[in-house]
Amino acid sequence: VAAQNKTPTRERLSRDTIVAGALALADRDGLDAVTIRRLATDNSVTPMALYWHFKDKDAVLGAIAERIYANVAIPEATDAPWDAQLRSVLDAVLAAIRPHPLIADLLAPRVMRSEPGLLLAERVIGLLRSARFSAAQASQTASFLLCAIVILVTSEPGSKAALDGDDPDAVHRSKRAQLESLDPKRFPSLLESAEFFLVCDDETMYFSQGMDFLLKGTIGIQPA
Amino acid sequence: VAAQNKTPTRERLSRDTIVAGALALADRDGLDAVTIRRLATDNSVTPMALYWHFKDKDAVLGAIAERIYANVAIPEATDAPWDAQLRSVLDAVLAAIRPHPLIADLLAPRVMRSEPGLLLAERVIGLLRSARFSAAQASQTASFLLCAIVILVTSEPGSKAALDGDDPDAVHRSKRAQLESLDPKRFPSLLESAEFFLVCDDETMYFSQGMDFLLKGTIGIQPA
DNA sequence: ACCTGAACACCGTTCAAGT
DNA sequence: ACCTGAACACCGTTCAAGT
Numbered sequence: 001v002a003a004q005n006k007t008p009t010r011e012r013l014s015r016d017t018i019v020a021g022a023l024a025l026a027d028r029d030g031l032d033a034v035t036i037r038r039l040a041t042d043n044s045v046t047p048m049a050l051y052w053h054f055k056d057k058d059a060v061l062g063a064i065a066e067r068i069y070a071n072v073a074i075p076e077a078t079d080a081p082w083d084a085q086l087r088s089v090l091d092a093v094l095a096a097i098r099p100h101p102l103i104a105d106l107l108a109p110r111v112m113r114s115e116p117g118l119l120l121a122e123r124v125i126g127l128l129r130s131a132r133f134s135a136a137q138a139s140q141t142a143s144f145l146l147c148a149i150v151i152l153v154t155s156e157p158g159s160k161a162a163l164d165g166d167d168p169d170a171v172h173r174s175k176r177a178q179l180e181s182l183d184p185k186r187f188p189s190l191l192e193s194a195e196f197f198l199v200c201d202d203e204t205m206y207f208s209q210g211m212d213f214l215l216k217g218t219i220g221i222q223p224a
Numbered sequence: 225v226a227a228q229n230k231t232p233t234r235e236r237l238s239r240d241t242i243v244a245g246a247l248a249l250a251d252r253d254g255l256d257a258v259t260i261r262r263l264a265t266d267n268s269v270t271p272m273a274l275y276w277h278f279k280d281k282d283a284v285l286g287a288i289a290e291r292i293y294a295n296v297a298i299p300e301a302t303d304a305p306w307d308a309q310l311r312s313v314l315d316a317v318l319a320a321i322r323p324h325p326l327i328a329d330l331l332a333p334r335v336m337r338s339e340p341g342l343l344l345a346e347r348v349i350g351l352l353r354s355a356r357f358s359a360a361q362a363s364q365t366a367s368f369l370l371c372a373i374v375i376l377v378t379s380e381p382g383s384k385a386a387l388d389g390d391d392p393d394a395v396h397r398s399k400r401a402q403l404e405s406l407d408p409k410r411f412p413s414l415l416e417s418a419e420f421f422l423v424c425d426d427e428t429m430y431f432s433q434g435m436d437f438l439l440k441g442t443i444g445i446q447p448a
Numbered sequence: 449a450c451c452t453g454a455a456c457a458c459c460g461t462t463c464a465a466g467t
Numbered sequence: 468a469c470c471t472g473a474a475c476a477c478c479g480t481t482c483a484a485g486t
Contacts, residue, residue, distance in 0.1 A: 151372065213365070
């Protein structure tokens with residue numbers, strides 16, 4: 001039952017191998033599976049060994065987040081309009097987060113806690129400032145935008161993130177049953193849309209619409 | 225150190241008193257403080273007593289979420305334009321969630337898992353359908369909107385939600401120190417906006433702008 | 449119906465000690 | 468520098484038993 005994903009010939013423990021293993025584990029079994037003791041056994045080591053490489057569990061989680069933010073391919077600044085540049089930055093963030101729906105929640109609170117995340121924020125704030133956003137508006141909008149991309153990923157219908165339980169099919173069926181048993185008089189619109197809470201018919205559409213929303217919202221509150 | 229908030233003359237254990245206590249505890253000390261064993265001692269009872277009233281811990285958390293969604297004063301349907309009505313519905317959601325920044329994360333994944341949450345979704349979907357959104361668009365936009373309000377609350381700068389640690393002042397100071405030690409060459413915009421990540425100068429402004437964003441975004445993706 | 453006692457299989461973390 | 472052993476103070480949950 002327990003999958004061993006360690007290298008059979010283990011040299012040494014390192015921050016990098018710990019984080020890589022933790023990320024893979026979280027992507028497969030969810031964040032709850034990431035435990036100090038589990039990481040230890042996966043690396044054929046004692047739990048306390050991890051405390052030499054990381055201050056505590058939170059530091060491990062922080063390192064996972066940092067690794068993902070470091071993976072964002074922030075596009076170079078161009079002379080394109082600010083909103084087009086913003087769009088491409090947000091697209092890059094989405095591309096980096098999408099492969100990790102199960103750990104997306106980890107990311108939102110940690111943007112401002114790692115260099116790569118701060119660089120991302122710097123870029124977004126800069127673009128907003130160039131669009132005449134005040135310092136306060138820019139910082140608030142920037143952090144909202146980054147969090148919003150996270151919820152776009154986590155709340156994609158039918159994604160693994162929604163099905164927190166162990167058996168995805170069972171969760172799916174029970175949700176469907178619950179939705180279809182609703183009173184049609186009280187929940188007419190919900191029943192019409194029920195299936196779209198369970199599966200995403202068109203992922204590309206879903207995400208491009210989400211990004212459109214974020215862009216339109218940002219443009220909508222742009223100071224005159 | 226341990227605050228006892230039980231009624232000295234304890235009659236009986238009930239779902240309602242358990243949930244009320246859990247909510248108060250979470251609002252004060254955060255979600256991590258909400259533990260079966262803590263709730264038990266707060267109610268002068270054995271941990272296992274709770275398992276008669278709730279299936280498991282998740283059911284307790286679900287009941288907390290339901291209680292908050294039940295508190296949303298959904299405004300009556302009027303003949304006002306759909307976007308004005310949407311705005312007032314979202315305002316009602318915000319008003320219900322704002323007092324509970326520390327448990328806001330609990331709410332997003334649980335909208336569709338309680339009657340009051342489903343009623344809310346029904347209402348929002350209905351409004352979007354009346355604005356010619358497709359069934360898929362409407363359901364996706366509705367759940368995004370509800371989650372977005374949550375992140376508006378949780379990511380309010382300087383709110384208790386951001387300061388997860390025990391000592392809020394210490395966290396605040398360390399964050400400020402970290403931000404101000406950034407290289408001005410690489411993080412010019414961030415440094416300009418630094419203080420707005422730490423405190424919110426104008427809460428009313430922050431939330432009204434956030435709601436404007438959500439409305440503009442929704443209108444922006446409205447089908448032609 | 450409502451609650452307790454004892455027990456199980458987990459956690460994160462500290463501290464002293466080993467090499 | 469890098470890791471182990473033993474121990475502490477917690478968790479959620481089950482299961483049989485009490486009233």
